[in-house]
Amino acid sequence: MMSRDREPRPVFRLPWRTTRALERDFDEELAFHRDMRFRDLLGRGIAPDVARAMVDAETGDIEAARRDVVTSDRRADAATERRHVIDQLFQEARHAARRVRAQRGFALMSVATLALGLGACLLMFNVVAAVLLSPLPYRDEQRVIMVWQYVPSLDLGDREQPLGGQELRLMHTTVPSFQAVTGFRPRALNLGSGADVERLDGIEATGEFFDVLGVRPELGRFFTRNDEVPRGDRPVVISDGLWRRRFGADPAIIGRALTLDANRFVVTAVAPPGFAFPRGPEMPAAFAFPPRADAWIPIAPPRGGPDELAVAARLTPSATLAEARHELDGVRDAMLRIYPQGKGFFGTLAVPLRTQLIGQSDRLVLSLLAAVGMLLVIACVNAAQLQLAQLHRRRREHAMRAALGAPAWRSLLGSVLDVLIVSLLAGTAGTALAAAGFRVVREQLADRFPLVANASFDSRTVIVAVLVTTAVGLVAGLAPGLVTAREPLADSLRGTGRGVAGRAGAERVRRALIVVELTLAIALVTMAGLLGKSLTRQVRSELGFTAPHGITFDVTLPISRYPERQGPTYMEHPLGAAFITAALERIRATPGVDAAAMGKPLPLSGSQEFSVFSAEGLPTPSGGTLRGADYTFASDGLFRALGTAILAGRDFTSVDREDGLPVVIVNHSMAKWLWPGQSAIGKRIKLGGLTNGGAWMTVVGEVADLKRYALTDTTRPEMIVPYTQRPYPSFATLQFVIRSRLTPAELRSAMQRAIGQVDPTVAVSHMSTIDELIDDASTSARFAAGWMSVFGASALLLAMIGLYGVIAYSVLERRQEFGVRRALGASTGQIIGLVLREASVLCAVGAAIGLVVAFGGGEAMRSFLYGVSAYDAPTLLGAILALLAAAVAAGVAPAWRAARVEPKTALEG
């Protein structure tokens, strides 16, 4: 150890001596010795041949000695080399740490820049990991598929339509690819009664529901096909959440009797924690599945009645999706034979479960991931810029070291270590930033993307963080290092940077880098602008209803007490209708309520009803398929309560009783579609085909189009019928809308009181303001636009910092030139203009290339854009102006400094 301090450290040595070289050394050493001895002996007058013999005798066993020396020298060499390299690494690391400390401002800026880029990247990676890479909590999830009916000839918005009990029974028997198959639908339940009544979101499912999903109960046993037909007490499976909330996690819950919708059920199982299949946001809107179910009850595949089952199936281990699809075509053909007319137009759609659950969100998060990738590149370029400036400042030192024989790799190593230290700090800060950001994301997306709601900031992200951080350090450190390493030594040694070739080279690289930065920045700003504009367009779009003071809530009638009856052409709900009439009376009588109505489904409530119909006097469309339109059943006053304009005719009134003239109200799209250029009032339509025995309904009103499902919907034809005449298809869950200046809290108790007076077993649920509904409907858009703006603004800021660095440095380098200009009479304004022009030129080049990138980005995001083109000129212009402003802002300070250069500087050297 001591020797290391005393002995001169070799600046450079061959890292390795070969065996040959070692042998040669040894031989040469020995030969020298023998020769000296030989001469010595000769000098004493000994005869040459005697002398040679003596030398040989004195030498000893050369071969053994050589072997010994060479092998152990080799080993020692290797060890020394290792120690040497490690020593040098430590030495460089110490130097690097010292340099970073000495340049605290520079380091802080690099760390902040990289932390921002890395943080954004890790955040989005974690979101991607949560949404796309996390396994679903179902056994062999890739074997689980969803099966839908789709109706190719109709525009139904959602492609996925429900199937009926008949199809389900056929699938049980004629689809060998299915190991298990189940049909399920939402079923709201009222638990308990009186003041204690609680509305539960439930699911009715056929026996193989849990077999399809492959989950195990936390307690008890799940129902099977044997439980489909009730024998004695009916089984119910409750969620882990309900078990803990309502029953205090009672381990003796199994076998406990519950009153659901005034019927006796027995708890047979508790679902595992987190299990809530199917979740509303992951299923097509038409099904109105609740956000998370709390109870599951078995049903037999329904006979007759409307199709309203969602179907899921588990494939056998050997079956492929293609085989399943082929066999499902057989089901369609069989149905065709049973219903040659009625169902002739349907097909089946088989979708892997994961695709179903994720939907379009993969494209959204991947777009954002691409965006943060760009941000990271900008951050790297900035770090590289800073490093380049740093190296440029230190090029004299480097040149000196090189001249003294330091190998190029040591300079490079130093440069890489500088950035590695910086990037490690940045990686730590970035990871913290990303973890904090993810908490925000989870908050924002919890309702919409349950996969994100359950995700944490996970270890994969940390691994990626380490890898990316290191890679960034290597790239940002190596690239500038390589550039400087190529600089001619003499130029660098001259030092002041007036060596033309060297400066021009480095300058070119810096300019190219800043153009890359500006290019990406403008692309990001443009994409943020597009998404922002799209969001504005969405929430300001013509909704067809108004938000202020609007409040909606649900009420679920227990089917057992409000039985449906198969009427001649539709389901009859006499008790349900009476409930609505009585409830509306009470609600309207509540002080503070300005207007109230029932409508199902209400706009943005996440559900959809649809019906085929025929119009009097219009030919059936070619191909024999029927026309279809959205279907709403409503009370009078719905349009007043929603703030929807009645364009012609009248609202429903008390005249529209069951025994009165059957009436219907159509929306503007429907009127325009069926009777263009004519008044719709007085025209007649009927549900189903022309030969259907149902009654003709006379159009009595035309109303403005309503945005029903999503803010981005193009409005579709819709018919609205009075609940007093055509209650189709189900009254199970009713929706009310009221206008009131009361707070939601005041309203909740007032409404529960009003409803309770009509029926104490019925609960008010899902109360929300119309503003909240609009917010929920724009979750994805707000998420995308919000984060993209954050990323865009960061990109702009980073580009500004980068541009500032380049301009400031260039001004510093050209001090003398400015001095000369000043001496020759250039005004302050002229010099400022000169510098700003430099910034603007860079900016213009960046903008030109950036727009091309932005076009690509806009194209990729097309499906998220609403009411704004991917090539929206104002947005592009805005992005360019923002960038120009940033460029000028970045250039002003250096320009001012340039203008203040004293003319005498021209004489300095």
Added chain:
Amino acid sequence: MDLLQGTLDLLVLRALTWGPMHGYDASRWIHDRTGGVLVVEYAPLYKALHRLERDGCVTGKWGVSENGRRARYYRLTQRGRARLKSEDADWRRYAGAVFRVLEPA
């Protein structure tokens, strides 16, 4: 007279306290100093030198000899000096002990 086991390192280190020298000089020095009693064979000598170099007791460097030939010069390091000191003391104690045994009582 052949060398006793383990004494070669000591002799070489001692020789090098006179300054950097090549193997031949070292062997001459030992030879002259002992009046030609101790003869160092070349092969073991170079084994010893390389071993000492590996141990960090000497450093070897190629240089040019007085007669203009390439020769490897060895120089004592700090560690070599320390080693010499301790081996010197060991040897003296050992030799003293042997003398005392041989001394007529």
